[in-house]
Amino acid sequence: MNSLSRPDSRNLSEYLPVLRRRWPIVVVVTLICLLGTVAYVIASPKAYKGFATVYVNPTGSVNSNQLAQSRTGSSSVNLDTEAAIVTSGVVATMAGQTLHSSLTPDALASAVSVSVPANSQNMIITCVASTSTGAAACANAFARAYLKHRSDAGRLVLEQQITPLRSQITSLQQTAAALTTTVRSLPANSSQRETAQAQLTTIQRQLTRLNGRVSTLEGEVGQTINSGELLTEAHPEPAPSAPEKSLIVPSGFAVGVVLGLIAAFWWDGRDKKIRTVGDVQRFFGLPVLLDLPQKSLSKQVSLASPRSRTGRAYTELAHGVAAALGEGSHVVLVAGASPGPAASVVAANLAATLARTHSEAVLVCAALRDSVAPELFGLAEGRGLAEVLAGQATVGEVASGPASAPGLWVIPPGADTSLAEYNLQHDTAKALTAQLRRDARFVVIEVQSAEDGPDTLALAEFADAALLTVETQRTRRQDADGVLRQLRQMRTQLLGVAVLPPVRDGVTVRPPRPAQPQVASMSGGPR
Numbered sequence: 001m002n003s004l005s006r007p008d009s010r011n012l013s014e015y016l017p018v019l020r021r022r023w024p025i026v027v028v029v030t031l032i033c034l035l036g037t038v039a040y041v042i043a044s045p046k047a048y049k050g051f052a053t054v055y056v057n058p059t060g061s062v063n064s065n066q067l068a069q070s071r072t073g074s075s076s077v078n079l080d081t082e083a084a085i086v087t088s089g090v091v092a093t094m095a096g097q098t099l100h101s102s103l104t105p106d107a108l109a110s111a112v113s114v115s116v117p118a119n120s121q122n123m124i125i126t127c128v129a130s131t132s133t134g135a136a137a138c139a140n141a142f143a144r145a146y147l148k149h150r151s152d153a154g155r156l157v158l159e160q161q162i163t164p165l166r167s168q169i170t171s172l173q174q175t176a177a178a179l180t181t182t183v184r185s186l187p188a189n190s191s192q193r194e195t196a197q198a199q200l201t202t203i204q205r206q207l208t209r210l211n212g213r214v215s216t217l218e219g220e221v222g223q224t225i226n227s228g229e230l231l232t233e234a235h236p237e238p239a240p241s242a243p244e245k246s247l248i249v250p251s252g253f254a255v256g257v258v259l260g261l262i263a264a265f266w267w268d269g270r271d272k273k274i275r276t277v278g279d280v281q282r283f284f285g286l287p288v289l290l291d292l293p294q295k296s297l298s299k300q301v302s303l304a305s306p307r308s309r310t311g312r313a314y315t316e317l318a319h320g321v322a323a324a325l326g327e328g329s330h331v332v333l334v335a336g337a338s339p340g341p342a343a344s345v346v347a348a349n350l351a352a353t354l355a356r357t358h359s360e361a362v363l364v365c366a367a368l369r370d371s372v373a374p375e376l377f378g379l380a381e382g383r384g385l386a387e388v389l390a391g392q393a394t395v396g397e398v399a400s401g402p403a404s405a406p407g408l409w410v411i412p413p414g415a416d417t418s419l420a421e422y423n424l425q426h427d428t429a430k431a432l433t434a435q436l437r438r439d440a441r442f443v444v445i446e447v448q449s450a451e452d453g454p455d456t457l458a459l460a461e462f463a464d465a466a467l468l469t470v471e472t473q474r475t476r477r478q479d480a481d482g483v484l485r486q487l488r489q490m491r492t493q494l495l496g497v498a499v500l501p502p503v504r505d506g507v508t509v510r511p512p513r514p515a516q517p518q519v520a521s522m523s524g525g526p527r
Contacts, residue, residue, distance in 0.1 A: 017276055018268045025267055026260035033259060037252025040243065047242035050135035050234035052125045052143040056082055056150075057228050077121055083114040086125060086146045094145035099137060112142055122231065132236035139234035150227045162217045169210050176203045272477045274470055280497050283477055284484065289467065290317045290346065290498035297501045301345050302510040303352060303376050303404065311353075317498065318353040322442075324495055325464060331433050331443040333463040333492065337480040339449050341372040342503040343469040347446035348373040350467075355407035359441040362399070362409045366456040367448040368417040377402035377410055378511035386414030388432065389423040395435060404512035409440065424456065433462040449479060457486050465493040474502040 019026065058077045085091060092105035092112075101108060115124045125146070127138035179200040186193035274280060277288050296310045304311040321332060334350065336343030344367050351363035365371040366385060374381065379400050387393040388411070399409045414420070436443045445463065447456040460466055466487050470480055487494060 018265060019261075021275065022264035022268050025264040026257065029260035029263050030253065030256035033252050033256025034249070037248050040252075041245055041248055044243050045130060046240035047128050047130065048132040048135040048237050049241040050127045050129070050132075050137070050139035050237070051232070052127075052139040052230065052234040053232035054123045054125060054143050054146065055229050055231045056121050056123060058121070079116045079121065079123060082146075082150075083116055083123055085149070086114045086123065086142060087112050091142060091145045091149050094149060095138070095141040098141040098145060108138075111138065125234075127234070128241070132238070132240075136234040136236045140230070143230050143234075147228045147230065154227050158217050162214055165210055165214050165217070169207060169214065172203050172207050172210070176200055176207065179203065273473060274475045274477060274480065275472055277472075277499050279477075280470055280499055284468075284480065284497065286468070286494060287496040288499055289320050289496035290314070290500070292500040294472075294501045297345075297503060300508045300510045301341065301372065301376070301503060303512060304349050306353075306356065314349045314353045315357060318350060318357050321350070321465070321467070321495060322354065322358055329437045329441050329443070330465070331437055331445065331463040332495075333457075333460050333466040333487075334444060334446045334469060334498075335457060335460070335466055335483050335487065336367065336370070336447070336449045336469045337483050338471055338475040339370060340471070340474075340503055341367075341370050341507065342471045342500060343367055343448065344371045344373050344446050345376070345503060346467070346469050346498045346500065347444050348376045351410075351442070351444040352377075352405040352408055354442045354444065355405055360407045360409070360439075361442040361444060362411065362436050362440040364411045364436065364443065364445040365413045366459060367446045368413045368420055368456065370448050371413050371446060372507075372509050373410060373446065374412045375509040375511055377404055377408075379410060379412060382412065382415055384412035384414035386417045386419040386423075388414075389425075389428055390419040391423070392419070395432070395439075402512070420456075424458065426458070426461075429459055430462055433459065449483065457483070457490075460487050460492045461490045463492055465495045467495050468497045470497055470499050471502045472499060 056077050056079060087109040089105045089109070092109040096103065096105060096108050099108075111128045113126045115126065116122070117124070125139050125143050127135050127142060129135035129138050179196050182196045183193055183200060186196065274283070277291050280286070280288055290313055292310060292313060296313075304314055306312075306315065325332070332350070334343050334347035344365070347363060347367075351361045355361040363373060364385060365373050368386065377400075379402060382398070383393045384398045388395055388398055395411065398414070399411050401407075401409050433443065433445075445459055447459060468480065468483060468487075484494070
């Protein structure tokens with residue numbers, strides 16, 4: 001079995017027909033997903049974002065014990081550390097007091113994020129809240145709390161450095177005052193006065209250095225107060241940032257399409273009907289000898305004109321069957337995979353074409369309930385196969401040769417088809433097919449499906465080959481499998497499959513133009 005016959009193998013050309021059949025499933029699933037996303041966008045809580053931009057001014061006191069460099073490229077401010085300070089508990093507590101919020105500092109900080117643009121000293125503080133005004137107020141509160149915290153921290157560091165220096169200055173000033181008094185009280189040429197004067201000079205130098213250091217630190221206090229500024233205040237945004245309509249709705253549509261395609265192919269895989277010629281090749285691995293287009297059968301069925309497109313297809317079928325069987329007389333079984341007149345239509349056209357292109361042929365209408373062959377050839381109802389099997393008539397008495405198909409003899413189902421249910425015996429069927437094989441080169445037997453008894457498929461035991469008839473959109477795979485299984489059990493050669501559009505029950509038959517039928521005789525037809 002080739003790859004085309006594997007049930008899990010599909011050609012690319014077969015996907016489009018599946019979509020044509022199952023497009024409502026794709027549309028419905030897509031609409032459900034799309035409506036679901038729209039409902040989610042409408043019903044879900046709205047989230048707004050507030051953005052405040054802060055410029056961080058480098059100060060030696062604040063950054064003295066930080067890294068010299070950071071990923072932002074600044075040599076004096078590590079903005080990674082500053083970003084962490086923005087969401088710290090201390091800043092969150094200060095911001096909560098400004099907002100008069102009952103939330104804990106951790107809850108407030110969880111709604112805040114900080115981003116640092118590359119190669120800049122700016123921080124963008126983003127706060128998410130359920131209202132636009134709340135988000136803007138939150139971002140501004142955290143920005144101002146951070147700046148105040150940074151300023152207070154810098155001032156505290158400087159004051160901690162200035163306080164001991166001032167204490168030293170006070171102590172040195174007291175010592176210098178005492179030494180000055182001592183120098184003034186001692187004689188001018190006294191050695192003690194020279195020693196005291198040297199000590200006073202040293203202390204004055206220390207005081208000068210300490211006063212200079214204090215002046216520098218006091219200058220940094222003023223700079224620390226201006227350790228940063230709020231460049232851009234947050235303003236209420238007109239539209240919520242979440243849920244994002246531009247992202248969620250297209251995503252819902254895309255997911256719906258994907259799920260719809262999956263559902264369509266899954267549902268189509270559950271459908272056991274044979275839809276296309278590709279299904280026949282994939283399921284059964286048999287050659288397709290006849291493939292009639294959808295418009296070849298309308299509300300009426302009739303014999304195909306030899307010059308029509310359908311007639312040429314039947315001519316190719318007849319040549320293929322004759323070539324496969326070879327020389328001699330042969331019995332060909334045309335079996336329908338589903339109830340209905342499809343097998344009868346194919347068998348009638350095949351028999352008429354064989355009679356026209358090769359030699360005499362006999363059509364046996366063994367599809368007792370569904371045969372439309374007599375009507376296709378314009379034959380009147382009367383005795384037929386059922387009476388022959390019951391021994392109430394001979395083949396010569398029931399066979400008719402329609403004028404529309406010279407060289408063809410038709411054995412109709414019979415007037416009382418119930419007779420065949422009790423008289424279709426092995427020996428009778430064997431004798432009948434042997435007799436017909438002697439009378440004509442080709443014997444075409446149409447039989448009904450396995451589920452539409454009586455089981456005339458038993459005639460396959462005496463046939464040289466069989467042709468399976470499958471109706472697209474109607475024949476189920478298990479029905480065709482059942483017919484093929486019976487034919488293989490009887491060791492009947494399977495020529496291939498005839499695929500045609502569905503022939504509905506109650507279809508009307510268009511007979512040929514009225515003409516005088518041939519009369520069967522000992523010398524001119526089946527005996």
